[in-house]
Each structure stands twice: as structure tokens, then as C-alpha cells.
Amino acid sequence: MKENNSFDIAVLGGGPAGIMAAGRAAELGARVVLIEKNEILGKKLLITGKGRCNFTHNEFDIRKFTEKFGRNGRFLYSALSEFGVGEVIDFFKSRGVKGKVEQGDRIFPENGNAQDILNALVKYLAEGKVSILLNTEVVGFKQEKGKISQALLRSRQICADKFIICAGGKAYPQTGSTGEGYRWAEQLGHTVIAPVPALNPVKTSEDWVKELQGLSLKNVSLQLFQNNKKKDERFGEMLFTHFGVSGPIVMDMSKNIGALLKNGPVKLILDLKPALDFKKLDKRIQRDFEKFKGRMFKNSLKGLLPLSMIPVIIKLSGIEPEKQVDHLAREERNKLVHLLKELELTPTGLLGFKWSVVTSGGVALKEVDPNTMCSKKIGNLYFAGEILDLDGPSGGYNLQECWSTGYLAGGNAAKGN
Numbered sequence: 001m002k003e004n005n006s007f008d009i010a011v012l013g014g015g016p017a018g019i020m021a022a023g024r025a026a027e028l029g030a031r032v033v034l035i036e037k038n039e040i041l042g043k044k045l046l047i048t049g050k051g052r053c054n055f056t057h058n059e060f061d062i063r064k065f066t067e068k069f070g071r072n073g074r075f076l077y078s079a080l081s082e083f084g085v086g087e088v089i090d091f092f093k094s095r096g097v098k099g100k101v102e103q104g105d106r107i108f109p110e111n112g113n114a115q116d117i118l119n120a121l122v123k124y125l126a127e128g129k130v131s132i133l134l135n136t137e138v139v140g141f142k143q144e145k146g147k148i149s150q151a152l153l154r155s156r157q158i159c160a161d162k163f164i165i166c167a168g169g170k171a172y173p174q175t176g177s178t179g180e181g182y183r184w185a186e187q188l189g190h191t192v193i194a195p196v197p198a199l200n201p202v203k204t205s206e207d208w209v210k211e212l213q214g215l216s217l218k219n220v221s222l223q224l225f226q227n228n229k230k231k232d233e234r235f236g237e238m239l240f241t242h243f244g245v246s247g248p249i250v251m252d253m254s255k256n257i258g259a260l261l262k263n264g265p266v267k268l269i270l271d272l273k274p275a276l277d278f279k280k281l282d283k284r285i286q287r288d289f290e291k292f293k294g295r296m297f298k299n300s301l302k303g304l305l306p307l308s309m310i311p312v313i314i315k316l317s318g319i320e321p322e323k324q325v326d327h328l329a330r331e332e333r334n335k336l337v338h339l340l341k342e343l344e345l346t347p348t349g350l351l352g353f354k355w356s357v358v359t360s361g362g363v364a365l366k367e368v369d370p371n372t373m374c375s376k377k378i379g380n381l382y383f384a385g386e387i388l389d390l391d392g393p394s395g396g397y398n399l400q401e402c403w404s405t406g407y408l409a410g411g412n413a414a415k416g417n
């Protein structure tokens with residue numbers, strides 16, 4: 001029997017990846033300790049999906065799933081083969097949490113509560129009798145003969161045969177993810193690809209966006225340009241904020257925006273009516289204006305635009321708001337069509353890690369075995385979750401990455417691979 005501070009496996013960080021890794025290792029019979037500096041496990045998990053937790057994505061084709069992570073996605077093949085979307089759905093279902101597919105193939109717990117997901121995970125830890133140390137900060141490691149022998153806490157040490165680092169990234173540091181894991185990884189000889197915010201709201205220079213604060217738009221198209229070259233394009237939902245733009249399609253584009261801004265200015269072109277080309281939209285507007293004959297221009301746009309957007313578009317169009325709508329010149333109508341199809345926004349930067357959903361960058365994948373999650377530098381060290389150089393779009397991809405890599409790391413650490 002090992003002593004109180006001595007375990008088969010020590011898991012550092014009690015987020016989704018760490019909990020899954022600890023639970024899986026314990027399920028295979030290992031004596032496991034899970035160390036978390038917060039007062040609770042899964043602090044970030046509880047705010048995912050606006051408290052509803054979009055815990056995976058309804059995509060069972062591993063190739064298609066991994067493509068969403070860009071070039072690095074290939075790293076996830078083994079992890080998803082062993083513990084993929086189907087296994088995750090079954091895992092939670094078998095612990096009383098049924099998944100429900102919602103818009104955009106996002107899967108949420110049926111009762112719409114992230115706490116249900118955390119409760120199921122805590123049950124998993126209890127089944128394996130995992131020792132949980134809360135309010136306990138890891139401050140470093142002791143190495144002996146090329147291996148880690150101890151995790152150093154503020155006032156004691158934890159000895160273990162294997163160590164799994166799941167300290168997350170730098171996104172949303174108010175939840176505990178303050179990037180310590182990167183520092184440890186570097187101290188232990190790993191390369192860390194510079195972490196940058198991903199899935200981040202975008203600041204824009206236009207003053208009028210403030211007037212639209214809180215307005216959410218569905219089924220719009222957004223294009224990203226630099227030097228007149230199209231760099232990205234997304235279709236779906238976005239949101240105006242007091243500082244710029246946010247919402248799924250903006251967040252998914254933010255990594256590219258941040259990278260391109262380093263080279264020079266970029267433009268966003270918003271198409272409010274992507275289902276209609278310029279000609280069809282012009283015809284539609286002519287029909288509307290015919291219907292509203294005799295009315296003022298400012299009172300004729302209700303069928304075309306959300307209410308809060310009407311004054312902004314009127315101002316940008318330069319058209320006299322009180323002009324009779326059937327007296328609009330062709331050029332004026334063209335200007336309106338152009339605004340609805342090509343509304344320009346100028347990104348000036350990202351909001352930064354504080355409001356970022358995930359981190360791009362992290363522990364270099366070439367130094368981690370994708371079949372086991374074991375470090376190629378230190379034989380008794382494993383990584384899982386956001387600390388790895390992996391980031392996917394919004395939609396449940398990032399949590400799935402944590403479940404899959406956590407499960408693989410915990411399993412292999414327990415099996416001695």
C-alpha cells in the first residue's frame with residue numbers, strides 16, 4: 001500500500017481533460033490523485049455553452065472531425081478511434097445524462113445543464129476512488145534520472161509513478177487556466193508553440209457598431225479580406241457588441257483575423273442577405289418600395305432589416321430619411337443594396353485571452369506520442385486537453401478533444417504504455 005502522498009498516477013488540473021484522465025486510469029485499477037488549484041473541479045466546464053455545455057459534436061466520421069482542427073487534427077486520430085463522439089455520448093448516457101442534438105449539430109445534455117455533465121464526471125471519479133485535492137496548487141516538479149519523481153505543492157510533495165499534465169491553456173484565466181502548464185512543459189524540455197487567443201471576440205473601429213450592441217444576426221455571411229484577397233468566409237450567426245463583433249462565425253474566424261492583423265490591415269465584409277444576389281435583392285427592394293409608395297424611406301425598411309439596424313443603415317446610406325421611398329434615385333437604391341450585401345467592418349484586434357474560448361498553440365505535438373499521449377522526452381509524463389497545440393472551432397469540438405485525449409492519456413498511463 002502506498003503512502004498518503006504517494007500514488008500510481010498524479011493528474012495535474014481538474015478540468016474536463018484531467019477529470020477524464022483520472023477517471024479512466026482509476027477505472028483500470030490505478031491509484032490516482034487529481035490535483036486542482038480551484039475550490040471546485042471543472043470551473044470552466046460549468047460555463048461552457050453558456051452554462052449548457054455543448055459537450056461534443058454530432059460528427060462520427062473521424063476524418064471529418066479531425067479536419068476541423070486544421071493540419072494538427074491528424075494527431076487526434078488514435079484518441080478519437082478509442083474514445084470518439086459515440087463513446088462520449090454513451091459514457092454520459094450510462095451515467096444518466098442523455099445528449100440532445102441541437103442547431104448546427106451541437107450536442108448538449110438533454111436538460112441543458114453543464115452541472116449534469118460535471119456530476120457524471122465526479123461520479124466516474126468516485127467509482128474509481130480517485131483522491132481529489134482541491135485548493136491545491138502545483139508549483140513545479142522534481143526530476144530524478146530523466147523522470148519526474150514528484151509534483152511540488154506549496155507545502156508538500158506528491159510522489160507518483162506517472163504524471164499527466166492537464167492544466168489547460170491561457171483562455172479565460174479567471175477560471176484557473178493561467179498557462180502554468182506551458183511553463184512546466186518548457187522546464188521539462190518540451191517545445192511550446194506560442195499560445196495565442198482563438199475563438200475570441202473581435203474589436204472593430206466603426207462607431208456605429210455600438211448602436212447595434214446586443215443584436216444577433218442569423219444566416220448571414222462574413223468574409224475576411226486582406227489586400228483585396230479573400231482569406232476566410234463563414235455562414236451562420238454573429239453578434240454585435242459595444243466593442244465590435246462576436247458570435248460563432250466571428251469567433252471561428254478570430255484566429256485568422258489575429259494572425260493576419262500582424263501583417264497589416266484587414267476588412268470584414270458582412271452580407272446581410274446571402275440568399276439573394278445583388279440583382280434579386282434590388283428587385284426585392286423595388287417590390288417593397290412599390291408596396292410602401294408614398295411612405296418615407298425611414299419607414300420602409302422593416303421587412304428587410306432588424307429594427308435596431310434601420311437607423312444605422314439609413315445613416316450609412318446617406319439617403320435623406322424622410323424622402324418619399326418611391327422617389328429614391330436608382331443610385332440611392334444601389335447604395336442600399338450594396339450596404340446590405342457588403343457592409344464593411346474594420347477589425348483592430350482581438351479581445352484577448354481574458355475573453356477567449358480556447359488557446360491556439362501549446363505543447364508541440366511532434367514531441368507527444370499520439371497513440372498514448374506520452375511525452376517523447378520524459379517516459380513517465382503525459383499530456384491531455386487544451387495544453388496541447390490543438391484548437392477546434394466552436395460546436396463541441398474542443399471538449400471532445402479533451403475527453404478523447406484525457407481518456408487515452410489516463411488509459412495508457414495506467415497500462416504502463
Ligand SMILES: Cc1cc2nc3c(=O)[nH]c(=O)nc-3n(C[C@H](O)[C@H](O)[C@H](O)COP(=O)(O)OP(=O)(O)OC[C@H]3O[C@@H](n4cnc5c(N)ncnc54)[C@H](O)[C@@H]3O)c2cc1C
Pocket residue numbers: 012013014015016017018035036037038041042043044045047048049050053054055056136137138139166167168169171172175176177178179180181356357358384385386387395396397398399400402
Ligand atoms: C466561456 C467558454 C465557453 C466554452 N464553451 C464550450 C463549449 O460549449 N463546447 C466546447 O467544446 N468547448 C467550450 N469551451 C472550451 C472548453 O471549455 C475547453 O476546451 C476545456 O475546458 C479545456 O479543458 P482542459 O481540461 O484542457 O483545461 P481547463 O478546463 O482549463 O482545466 C484546467 C484546470 O487546471 C487547473 N490548473 C491550472 N494550473 C494549475 C496549477 N498550477 N495547480 C493546480 N491546478 C491547476 C485549472 O484551475 C483548471 O481547472 C468553452 C470555453 C470557455 C472559456
